[in-house]
Amino acid sequence: MTEVTPPVVLSIGGSDSSGGSGLQADLRTFAAVGAYGATVVTAVVAKNTRAAADVLEMTPPVIAGQLKAVLDDLPVAAVKTGMFASADGIGEVLARAKAGALPNLVVDPVLLNEGIKSRRQIAMALERLLPYALVATPNREEASALLGWQVATPADMAQAARELVSGGPQYVVVTGGDLVVGTEALDAVWAAGEERYMSAPRITARNVLGSGAVFSAAIAARLAHGDAVVDALTYAKGLVGRAIQDASDWRLGSGPGPIDVCGWSAPVI
Numbered sequence: 121m122t123e124v125t126p127p128v129v130l131s132i133g134g135s136d137s138s139g140g141s142g143l144q145a146d147l148r149t150f151a152a153v154g155a156y157g158a159t160v161v162t163a164v165v166a167k168n169t170r171a172a173a174d175v176l177e178m179t180p181p182v183i184a185g186q187l188k189a190v191l192d193d194l195p196v197a198a199v200k201t202g203m204f205a206s207a208d209g210i211g212e213v214l215a216r217a218k219a220g221a222l223p224n225l226v227v228d229p230v231l232l233n234e235g236i237k238s239r240r241q242i243a244m245a246l247e248r249l250l251p252y253a254l255v256a257t258p259n260r261e262e263a264s265a266l267l268g269w270q271v272a273t274p275a276d277m278a279q280a281a282r283e284l285v286s287g288g289p290q291y292v293v294v295t296g297g298d299l300v301v302g303t304e305a306l307d308a309v310w311a312a313g314e315e316r317y318m319s320a321p322r323i324t325a326r327n328v329l330g331s332g333a334v335f336s337a338a339i340a341a342r343l344a345h346g347d348a349v350v351d352a353l354t355y356a357k358g359l360v361g362r363a364i365q366d367a368s369d370w371r372l373g374s375g376p377g378p379i380d381v382c383g384w385s386a387p388v389i
């Protein structure tokens with residue numbers, strides 16, 4: 121059945137001037153999944169497909185003002201958080217999460233390496249936000265930073281997911297986009313007390329920019345549509361794989377470019 125009004129998903133994160141990741145990727149993903157996207161900008165990142173040049177942080181009052189404007193008005197059904205430039209910015213989101221105002225919260229604990237002054241403080245603030253998340257989606261490096269040990273192997277990823285669940289979120293996916301295990305793209309999932317892996321064919325592709333953003337945004341969008349969490353995870357895994365595949369011939373920028381979440385280059389069957 122077609123919904124009359126699309127479900128609203130709120131993305132809280134950074135603007136990526138290249139358009140490949142961050143809020144821009146989230147909005148494309150929401151559109152591709154049939155959800156309406158609202159945004160809270162936490163930072164403006166000057167970057168292209170080669171490197172990030174500069175990060176302009178939004179102040180906590182600016183973040184709080186955007187949160188208030190959206191949450192006072194729109195029927196937000198799911199929320200995704202991405203990049204933050206400071207721990208104080210996360211504090212504003214945490215206050216709303218504690219007040220129960222952020223339904224179906226998906227936390228992608230983005231920890232950028234370039235242009236960020238206080239990575240450790242951001243990681244600690246994200247740890248405080250995680251108990252309010254329904255789903256968390258760290259990649260291996262982010263899981264390592266959150267837990268303080270090196271998440272290397274698939275067994276480590278499963279252990280990391282289990283440890284992060286004990287810190288609060290009900291579901292944790294440790295993504296392994298950069299892990300080469302045979303021909304598989306492997307993610308470790310801790311879901312409803314059970315450990316499992318999600319696996320899909322690994323695509324040899326140079327364009328993988330925004331894969332993590334698309335994955336977590338698709339989860340939030342499907343949750344907004346009313347999917348059970350495991351169904352939303354399965355959907356997102358399929359979508360990101362297809363998007364990487366369909367963008368494999370794209371030449372947008374001279375570094376790793378964006379992925380085809382909208383299916384513009386999908387084969388016509």
Ligand SMILES: Nc1ncnc2c1ncn2[C@@H]1O[C@H](COP(=O)(O)OP(=O)(O)O)[C@@H](O)[C@H]1O
Pocket residue numbers: 258259260295296297298305306307320321322323324325328330331332333335357360361364
């Ligand atoms: N080359 C690839 N082929 C297939 N799936 C991939 C590939 N790279 C990443 N993925 C998938 O994309 C999702 C995002 O993972 P990842 O790339 O680890 O996130 P991030 O961008 O945060 O580092 C995961 O489901 C991962 O398995």
Ligand SMILES: Cc1ncc(COP(=O)(O)O)c(N)n1
Pocket residue numbers: 133134135136141142143165202203230232328329330331332333334
């Ligand atoms: C502004 C900004 N920059 C980078 C990322 C990480 O992107 P990904 O991990 O999905 O490639 C992000 N979520 N937001």
